[in-house]
Amino acid sequence: xxIHVRNVSKSFGDFSALEGVSVDVAGGSLTALLGPSGSGKxxxxxxxxxxxxxxxxxxxxxxxxxxxxxxxDRNVGFVFQHYAAFKHMTVRDNIAFGLKVRKRPKxxxxxxxxxxxKLVQLEAFGHRYPAQLSGGQRQRMALARALAPNPEVLxxxxxxxxxxxxxxxxxxxxxxxxxxxxxxxxxxxxxxxAEAMDVASQIVVMNHGRVEQIGDPTQLYDEPASEFVMQFxxxxxxxxxxWVRPHELDLSPDPAPGALEAQIERVTRYxxxxxxELVTADGSELLxxxxxxxxxxxxxxxxxxxxxxxxxxxxxxxx
Amino acid sequence: MLPIAALVWASRSDGTQAFWGSVTSPQxxxxxxxxxxxxxxxxxxxxxxxxxTAWVLVRDxxxxxxxxxxxxxxxxxxxxxxxxxxxxxxxxxxxxIGIDIAFTRTAILAALMFVTLPFVVRTVQPVLTExxxxxxxxxxxLGASELTTFRRVIFPNILPGILSGFALAFAKAVxxxxxxxxxxxxxxxxxxxxxxxxxxxxxxxxxxxxAAVAVVLLVISFAILLGVGAIRHFTTRHDRA
Numbered sequence: 001x002x003i004h005v006r007n008v009s010k011s012f013g014d015f016s017a018l019e020g021v022s023v024d025v026a027g028g029s030l031t032a033l034l035g036p037s038g039s040g041k042x043x044x045x046x047x048x049x050x051x052x053x054x055x056x057x058x059x060x061x062x063x064x065x066x067x068x069x070x071x072x073d074r075n076v077g078f079v080f081q082h083y084a085a086f087k088h089m090t091v092r093d094n095i096a097f098g099l100k101v102r103k104r105p106k107x108x109x110x111x112x113x114x115x116x117x118k119l120v121q122l123e124a125f126g127h128r129y130p131a132q133l134s135g136g137q138r139q140r141m142a143l144a145r146a147l148a149p150n151p152e153v154l155x156x157x158x159x160x161x162x163x164x165x166x167x168x169x170x171x172x173x174x175x176x177x178x179x180x181x182x183x184x185x186x187x188x189x190x191x192x193x194a195e196a197m198d199v200a201s202q203i204v205v206m207n208h209g210r211v212e213q214i215g216d217p218t219q220l221y222d223e224p225a226s227e228f229v230m231q232f233x234x235x236x237x238x239x240x241x242x243w244v245r246p247h248e249l250d251l252s253p254d255p256a257p258g259a260l261e262a263q264i265e266r267v268t269r270y271x272x273x274x275x276x277e278l279v280t281a282d283g284s285e286l287l288x289x290x291x292x293x294x295x296x297x298x299x300x301x302x303x304x305x306x307x308x309x310x311x312x313x314x315x316x317x318x319x
Numbered sequence: 320m321l322p323i324a325a326l327v328w329a330s331r332s333d334g335t336q337a338f339w340g341s342v343t344s345p346q347x348x349x350x351x352x353x354x355x356x357x358x359x360x361x362x363x364x365x366x367x368x369x370x371x372t373a374w375v376l377v378r379d380x381x382x383x384x385x386x387x388x389x390x391x392x393x394x395x396x397x398x399x400x401x402x403x404x405x406x407x408x409x410x411x412x413x414x415x416i417g418i419d420i421a422f423t424r425t426a427i428l429a430a431l432m433f434v435t436l437p438f439v440v441r442t443v444q445p446v447l448t449e450x451x452x453x454x455x456x457x458x459x460x461l462g463a464s465e466l467t468t469f470r471r472v473i474f475p476n477i478l479p480g481i482l483s484g485f486a487l488a489f490a491k492a493v494x495x496x497x498x499x500x501x502x503x504x505x506x507x508x509x510x511x512x513x514x515x516x517x518x519x520x521x522x523x524x525x526x527x528x529x530a531a532v533a534v535v536l537l538v539i540s541f542a543i544l545l546g547v548g549a550i551r552h553f554t555t556r557h558d559r560a
Binding site: 049050051070071072073074076077078080082084085086087088089097098101102129130131142145146148149 | 451453454456457458459460461462463464467471472475476554556557558559
């Protein structure tokens with residue numbers, strides 16, 4: 001089911017959370033709303049869900065105006081950062097909640113809950129209470145609960161934000177695989193650009209209540225539309241008013257006259273590439289990424305003064 | 320424990336037969352029945368009213384809310400004998416609003432309602448404030464109406480608080496004397512509650528009889544508190560991971 005957000009604005013008192021936001025989400029896609037805290041991404045997600053009402057603009061779900069439709073009638077599944085588990089109910093009862101509310105026959109509910117418990121790998125935990133589960137298990141339960149009534153749209157608000165790094169990575173892979181299986185239109189909110197790049201096919205970058213850019217991960221990295229996107233998505237170096245990605249800089253041990261010079265602070269080797277941190281004469285810091293082979297060829301050491309050459313650079317119109 | 324032991328000892332000072340005699344005398348039985356019955360009715364009514372009051376104080380915004388919030392504690396601060404006098408002035412023979420319920424059982428209920436309401440409000444209020452708002456939003460996103468959300472999600476989570484408030488209100492009502500001694504009229508078999516009956520026994524030189532009825536009150540209160548504790552334990556079983 002496609003989702004269209006048209007010119008949505010929302011204020012909380014004096015704080016303007018969203019200003020004229022428009023976003024199109026294709027049916028069956030996996031989209032990330034990415035931005036720093038206070039950028040309006042969670043507010044936008046909650047407006048799509050019907051948990052908040054926009055001051056202006058409209059929400060169109062599957063071709064129909066859903067702006068005035070109550071959250072109960074929108075047929076969306078919502079997953080919260082802190083799980084929002086019904087802590088007085090067992091895992092089974094949590095998952096069955098949406099089906100019981102819809103008064104489905106008992107046998108059908110049992111079958112559906114069994115199927116979902118299997119899908120989220122919690123078969124052995126059906127009779128436990130949420131307090132007896134780990135964070136990752138609780139979030140999988142919350143996902144199963146959201147999926148139970150077969151929602152048209154699955155919305156996740158920082159779903160992995162409260163989990164530790166290893167469980168995060170696991171759940172991230174798992175969400176991507178789940179989406180391939182279930183194919184429900186999915187939107188998730190995150191402030192972690194690596195997470196957005198890793199999971200989503202479309203990323204909406206937000207800042208100060210506005211959309212900065214919408215695109216796939218490669219577009220955002222290679223063709224950022226603004227300084228904000230340049231900095232927020234991936235790493236970036238600033239040379240005066242020009243911007244360069246770390247891998248788009250090259251170093252030469254004997255700088256040509258007039259070339260930009262910088263002193264090497266630190267060299268870090270990872271698997272395939274190496275990262276070199278430098279400081280220029282005017283004190284600004286640079287990050288350069290080269291392959292391991294290139295590093296060995298150049299024989300760079302900390303303290304050395306080298307020339308810096310930009311292979312590609314961009315400027316952004318001032319705003 | 321020591322005062323309780325002393326009380327039990329005093330109640331037995333005239334022998335077992337005298338103990339049963341005091342406890343089963345028609346006047347003592349009538350007073351006990353009235354006390355426990357009134358305390359139960361009042362605790363049930365205030366469990367409902369107190370929960371509604373707490374709900375309004377936590378969920379609604381209106382002018383004068385903080386004033387109302389402070390007034391809730393008035394029965395805590397007010398000497399209960401003053402509460403009794405106030406009620407007599409309001410609902411007595413010289414009632415400015417034309418309601419005269421002095422020296423009736425209705426007056427007993429009114430006085431007990433007044434002194435026990437804050438017990439429920441103040442136990443439910445923090446539980447309601449603590450409740451996870453996202454849990455309610457989750458219920459609604461799953462299709463539950465406001466009423467279903469209250470019934471299936473909110474109520475089970477505040478029930479332990481309501482039960483605590485019920486137990487406290489009941490215990491307070493069973494032991495109440497100050498607000499009742501004036502307005503109830505203390506008519507034996509009609510409006511004489513156990514606490515007043517006990518006072519009467521002491522004044523007429525029968526301390527063992529007073530202690531005997533006191534022991535029965537104690538046992539009933541204990542039984543109620545234990546019973547409520549057991550229900551509470553059951554309703555919070557999911558928290559003991």
